Amino acid sequence: MDKLDRLIRVARGEEQAELLLKNARLVNVLSGEIHEADVAVADTRVVGMGDYEAQEVMDLGGAYLCPGLIDGHVHIESTMLGIPEFARVVVPYGTTTVIADPHEIANVLGLDGIKYMMESSKENPLGVYFMLPSCVPSTDLETAGSQLMSYDLAPLLQERWVVGVAEMMNYPGVLARSPDVLARIGIARDKRVDGHAPHLGGKDLNAYVAAGIRSDHESTSLEEAREKLQRGMHIMIREGSVAKNMEELLPLVTPENSRRCMFVSDDNDPADLLDNGHMDRVVRKAIRLGLEPMLAIQLATTNPAEYFGLRHLGAIAPGYRADMVVCDDLESFEVKKVFRGGHLVAEEGKILATIDKRPPVPLRGTVNVAWIELEHFRIKAEGGRARVIGLTTNQLVTRQLMEEVKTMDGLAVADVERDVLKLAVIERHLASGNTGLGFVKGFGLKRGALASSVAHDSHNIIVVGTNDLDMMTAAVEIVKLQGGLVAAADGSVLETLPLPIAGLMSAKSAEEVRAEMQSVEQAARGLGCTVSNPFMAMSFLALPVIPRLKLTDKGLVDVKKFDFVPLFEDGE
């Protein structure tokens, strides 16, 4: 009430504003116009447009003043940066709000992980709202660190920073009316339930939407997106570091339907953020591709704000939070200044706000393995051909190859000549000792091994290697680091990228993470690796919801059958 009192007083001119931005060309996403305005701010809010007295007056000299940009769906963990560091990187690009789905850390740490993310997001110049992970774990074909039930999540929905239930990937569960799955949708009540339904169409799409799921960010074709839009879904046009759907989907957007479209990044890698920007890059590209700048900016501001019911965000008007960005022109859309809650928090690409990087709450170690022994990596030759995971370039899907495997002393071993390497997934949450073993073709390693604690969705330790000793060396280093990426050869560790936060995130700066990533990738290339992003490629080999052959800590999975299959043909 005191705040409202002050707002009204300042708006009426009875008290001085804190800041007045003079001579702005206001991108008014509400009236759909660009008009001149002087904008006054008090107590983190826009109080109004007009001729106000203010403690500080800033002349924008006719520059454009836009609402702060909003990313409608992002997994911050995939940047490998902690939230404060993520904020430091993206805020200067004009992002003032993100809707985060802490799905990765929730698979590792459950509610503790969500809590860590929520607490890390306070006291930063970035507003972070949360959607609660709806599918932890995503399947029972692997061992996750947590299992989140509807009753675990329900209490968090009371929080104002929690705006709904995140992407419901388990669409078979929805269609089968699984009570547990429908309960997870039900807890959202008036808040949002995001979807995740690649290629879903026709009657099954009708059913999925009827269940209350009103957004999707997985459309890859115009037809798919159009059907989803027609059926009542808000279309999140994804333009991340890897998955880029804007060129395909942008023709969908018309002035009559644009309100139901928004931009999201989903996943970003730190080098891409540092080199190319965040939502500013997305808006820039949309304008370059021909979308009217007003619509492009609406898709990154008021549209996500309205979808998520964030009525104080996404526009510059009385009572709205004073999250604003300044640009000299809308075509290049280069962000010059960023205000969050009326404070200048970034200028000319540099953060000005203080970033508090201290860990907000204690965080458990998350690499809890049964003691790793060399024999855990041994594969007994069982005769017949083996099912080998075949990498496909720049895609998450794999092939199932049937290959003769090289044997030695009754053991099946890697065959570097034919690029059939060994793959291991070591459970790291319960110290169960579960180790899945198999073969993979496509990495090209001639010696050594690579290991990672990032392996979707359960994030067990995944290791690819040419021999058991190096695989063990790399895996043990992951344990010592309590998470990270490792390249090892000849019994020694070559390079590492430590990820001590849940085995997913670094405590370092984006620049350091990028440098460490370059080092560890360079080491991989030195070992003969021919894949450009070997750790990212590896991180999807344990994900048993994307076709076709995957390896989890529990064994080899044929995703088409959605069941385990023996490694060797004769094992059937």
Add this chain to the structure above:
Amino acid sequence: MDKLDRLIRVARGEEQAELLLKNARLVNVLSGEIHEADVAVADTRVVGMGDYEAQEVMDLGGAYLCPGLIDGHVHIESTMLGIPEFARVVVPYGTTTVIADPHEIANVLGLDGIKYMMESSKENPLGVYFMLPSCVPSTDLETAGSQLMSYDLAPLLQERWVVGVAEMMNYPGVLARSPDVLARIGIARDKRVDGHAPHLGGKDLNAYVAAGIRSDHESTSLEEAREKLQRGMHIMIREGSVAKNMEELLPLVTPENSRRCMFVSDDNDPADLLDNGHMDRVVRKAIRLGLEPMLAIQLATTNPAEYFGLRHLGAIAPGYRADMVVCDDLESFEVKKVFRGGHLVAEEGKILATIDKRPPVPLRGTVNVAWIELEHFRIKAEGGRARVIGLTTNQLVTRQLMEEVKTMDGLAVADVERDVLKLAVIERHLASGNTGLGFVKGFGLKRGALASSVAHDSHNIIVVGTNDLDMMTAAVEIVKLQGGLVAAADGSVLETLPLPIAGLMSAKSAEEVRAEMQSVEQAARGLGCTVSNPFMAMSFLALPVIPRLKLTDKGLVDVKKFDFVPLFEDGE
């Protein structure tokens, strides 16, 4: 959950739908397209588009299928019809949902009045949502039947049929930060607070919007509406029976901002509804004035639904309530069929649904007066000129005239030659005996008197007359009827329109009300009345928030001074 289960099963084609509308040209307000579709319905909801089996198949033969129309702001009391009868009249025109503000009955009966309206709205083919009256009474210059505090209203906001706090007319109270007024805004929390701010602009508008008030339906000029839109208000374009703002405001609407505009009727009279329609008339006129049909339909469907957070209304898509209208073409926009919750409730202008008109809850008598005596109407002549209320044709504002008054035996009396008639306002809620007396010029009565229990906002009994006996006869008849409109002359009642429901609404059909209104107006003309809508004109003479001179049960009010003034010059 059972409902959701069934929806999913039908959507997937596992069970038969109840209804399939084949060969529709679907006006898809979500994707902004018109496309062919077959629409299936189960359990009151749209389950999806596609080739479905259904118990009943209806071939629309290429007709347009639009979402049911929504009136974003209406005072049902002003139709003088009970809600069931109102539903019977408007549903065949395609209105399936209204957002009602029971401001009038709340001034008479407080929470009991709101409850009566809420209960009357059940079991009808019209969906009625409520905004809670924020300003009861509107001033302390008159005696209302109730005083609603924030704590009276707060519990009702838990109801799903209550979508917010209605038009905040007391903008001086907002601007002065009256704790009581801000408390009434505060109780809305995540629900809406509608505005009512004619001519408010500049810094005071900034303050009013900053307080959380995000709509307005009082703009009468394009500039006023544009400023409000720019400041973050949703613009309710009013097109009622009397106040018609569409022609002036429609140029505001562009595809880039149309989502923040909607159509509302505010006040309707029964003859206008019967002769010209309801929201269909508004859509038709907008299209005729050049608005793109898609936008016009959005303004009467998804836009109000989104503003009020009614996520299951305003569009035809899976999970939405199956409220739909069929039209042969969009230019004439003549509604042929109306479905509510998937049931055909009207066809070719005729209601098919059963309307339950039984009183839903007991309703107190609301004409509680101190026994009316002839001397109550006497005005002692005090010398000097009198302040006389001057009617202005077709406007709610009045003039203050200074006139010599005819006297007889020391009493000031009506002067029919100069058309200076007597006016009385008799308090009818508390039986306090309060009677305000004054003079009015402009009705032209040569004999007899007119009386009404409809007199904004407190709805005391208002009487205009040429002599005390006829004024008393008319007023006593109001008491006998427990509310209504009356014409009397020569000590006898000539014609009546009984309004037994709170003195505001009839228990009869719209056709009967129209006929009774014609009779009572004709009787008024027979007495010499020259005003075309004398009872409506009279009903605003007691409203002390519209300039300039008004009469309440407490006395004569100079609205400019916002205070009482003496009737006679020498009384000062």
